[in-house]
Amino acid sequence: MISKRQTIPYYQYLTLFILGIVSSLLPLFLETVPGYMDAEYYFAGARRIFEGQGSTEMILWNYLDDPQGLPHPAHTYWMPLTSYVAALGMFLTGSSDFTSARLIFILIAGLIPPLTAFLSFSLSHRRGYAWLAGLLAVFSGFYFIYLTDTATFSLYMLLGGLFFAVAFFTFRTSGKIHFLIIQAVLLGILAGLMHLTRADGILWLFAALLILLWNSFSLKKEVNANPARSKGFRFLAVVLPVLFAYFVVMSPWFARNLQSYGHLLTPGSSKTLWIANYDQTFTYPASQLNFQQWWAQGIASHLDAWGQALISNLKTLLAVQNQIFLLPLAVIGIVKLRKKRVIQFALILGLATFGLMTFVFPFAGERGGYLHSSSALQPLLWAVIPVGLEGFITTGVRLRNWKPRQSTQFFTTGILILAAMFTSFIFFTRVIGSSVQAPAWSSAGTDYTEVEQFVEVYHPDKSDVVLVNNPPGYYLASGRPSIVIPCGDEQTLKTVAVRYHASILVVDGNIVDDLAGLNDLPGNRDWLDYLGSAGGAEIYSINIQ
Numbered sequence: 001m002i003s004k005r006q007t008i009p010y011y012q013y014l015t016l017f018i019l020g021i022v023s024s025l026l027p028l029f030l031e032t033v034p035g036y037m038d039a040e041y042y043f044a045g046a047r048r049i050f051e052g053q054g055s056t057e058m059i060l061w062n063y064l065d066d067p068q069g070l071p072h073p074a075h076t077y078w079m080p081l082t083s084y085v086a087a088l089g090m091f092l093t094g095s096s097d098f099t100s101a102r103l104i105f106i107l108i109a110g111l112i113p114p115l116t117a118f119l120s121f122s123l124s125h126r127r128g129y130a131w132l133a134g135l136l137a138v139f140s141g142f143y144f145i146y147l148t149d150t151a152t153f154s155l156y157m158l159l160g161g162l163f164f165a166v167a168f169f170t171f172r173t174s175g176k177i178h179f180l181i182i183q184a185v186l187l188g189i190l191a192g193l194m195h196l197t198r199a200d201g202i203l204w205l206f207a208a209l210l211i212l213l214w215n216s217f218s219l220k221k222e223v224n225a226n227p228a229r230s231k232g233f234r235f236l237a238v239v240l241p242v243l244f245a246y247f248v249v250m251s252p253w254f255a256r257n258l259q260s261y262g263h264l265l266t267p268g269s270s271k272t273l274w275i276a277n278y279d280q281t282f283t284y285p286a287s288q289l290n291f292q293q294w295w296a297q298g299i300a301s302h303l304d305a306w307g308q309a310l311i312s313n314l315k316t317l318l319a320v321q322n323q324i325f326l327l328p329l330a331v332i333g334i335v336k337l338r339k340k341r342v343i344q345f346a347l348i349l350g351l352a353t354f355g356l357m358t359f360v361f362p363f364a365g366e367r368g369g370y371l372h373s374s375s376a377l378q379p380l381l382w383a384v385i386p387v388g389l390e391g392f393i394t395t396g397v398r399l400r401n402w403k404p405r406q407s408t409q410f411f412t413t414g415i416l417i418l419a420a421m422f423t424s425f426i427f428f429t430r431v432i433g434s435s436v437q438a439p440a441w442s443s444a445g446t447d448y449t450e451v452e453q454f455v456e457v458y459h460p461d462k463s464d465v466v467l468v469n470n471p472p473g474y475y476l477a478s479g480r481p482s483i484v485i486p487c488g489d490e491q492t493l494k495t496v497a498v499r500y501h502a503s504i505l506v507v508d509g510n511i512v513d514d515l516a517g518l519n520d521l522p523g524n525r526d527w528l529d530y531l532g533s534a535g536g537a538e539i540y541s542i543n544i545q
Contacts, residue, residue: 116379132415141422185241207349357373
């Protein structure tokens with residue numbers, strides 16, 4: 001209804017790419033620091049790579065792999081590709097500043113709107129749909145403030161969109177198995193890159209295998225012409241290439257893990273299954289995390305955790321993925337396109353991702369894991385919304401005698417205005433806050449800068465290790481080795497300080513209950529000398545003979 005079937009011109013893709021780049025300049029200038037711990041971690045990792053330190057870090061933000069000390073193997077919880085992408089920008093400019101780290105992410109942000117338009121056009125073959133979907137990717141709501149940050153959002157979004165493009169729209173095999181093999185290699189590469197971006201990216205390898213097996217058993221022409229090419233041959237012809245490509249991409253990472261830990265995956269990965277509350281992410285020693293202690297929490301505790309994660313992730317589905325007002329159109333579009341295999345597989349992936357981040361990793365999912373993971377599905381979701389709009393208008397024409405052309409123009413314009421307003425509101429409240437001169441986004445980095453200025457008076461040696469709630473953030477602000485305050489009491493804190501040779505303790509209000517007294521009632525302890533307050537934190541010197 002939005003326009004007649006037609007080819008999509010290259011300048012439409014170019015225009016959307018330019019709009020994506022231009023719109024990303026606003027966050028570039030006003031988000032002067034990573035802004036939260038995930039992005040700070042990737043940025044810190046990129047600096048180490050740029051400085052020639054490889055996949056190592058001078059921070060410990062959890063104890064899940066029983067770290068032996070500093071420097072420590074990097075990315076033992078979060079995956080490494082984001083840091084390497086950020087480091088590439090640094091190598092291009094020869095500088096390790098935050099702007100350099102974001103260069104490639106700006107390019108990626110520019111690629112997402114035309115990729116979304118391609119998916120939309122591939123679903124409908126209508127140029128108007130592609131324009132609308134691409135512009136929705138420009139006015140991306142909550143995602144807008146994160147796309148150019150040193151985080152996984154834009155990278156995972158791009159790879160997810162490319163995955164759907166290669167799996168369903170780029171190749172027309174026409175019974176030719178060699179096309180299927182090429183498709184398998186490309187999907188294996190994309191699945192490997194997605195796994196290197198996020199741990200849940202392994203889901204996309206299984207998706208690639210399912211899609212390719214479905215495609216292989218749909219081949220008839222070439223197989224009938226050559227009976228030797230049996231079902232077994234077709235099975236191997238897709239499984240081996242996709243697995244080979246995946247392992248080629250992942251092999252450097254697996255090799256690092258084998259060298260450091262003797263396993264393909266880091267040993268701390270499985271322990272997150274047994275976390276009974278979010279604070280246990282920082283448990284020391286992590287050997288306490290096991291099925292027995294998880295089960296001992298009681299089924300009521302787990303039901304509560306699953307319920308909270310379910311509510312939180314449903315809110316993300318509504319407010320982040322669909323900007324609230326787009327949800328009805330997304331539902332209509334999915335229903336109208338439900339017979340297309342791309343939609344069927346996307347629903348399977350979406351449900352698998354939602355289930356994983358709700359019932360398997362509820363605390364990570366509630367704290368942003370689902371927000372990150374679902375970004376891979378976002379380009380396809382934007383792509384179906386114009387189809388939903390057509391269905392909505394068709395119903396209005398039938399029931400309310402709407403005029404198709406005028407209704408289409410009115411609702412398309414209205415959707416884009418609402419998307420722009422929603423995006424602007426999120427940007428101004430989350431990034432700018434009450435002052436353009438002192439953006440809210442930069443407040444955390446400013447606080448740690450003030451803390452470090454105070455600490456330097458008492459500990460001028462930059463090699464002194466700091467115990468702090470946000471080690472990546474403090475490391476970036478100070479250059480000091482930083483380790484996380486563990487979940488536990490003061491004895492646990494003292495044990496960690498001794499093992500990792502910590503000299504400084506920085507405590508703020510974001511601390512476990514057992515250690516709240518260090519913030520609420522600051523003062524000397526038998527092993528802690530209270531130094532004073534700065535940047536909203538209480539600061540201690542660790543004095544252990």
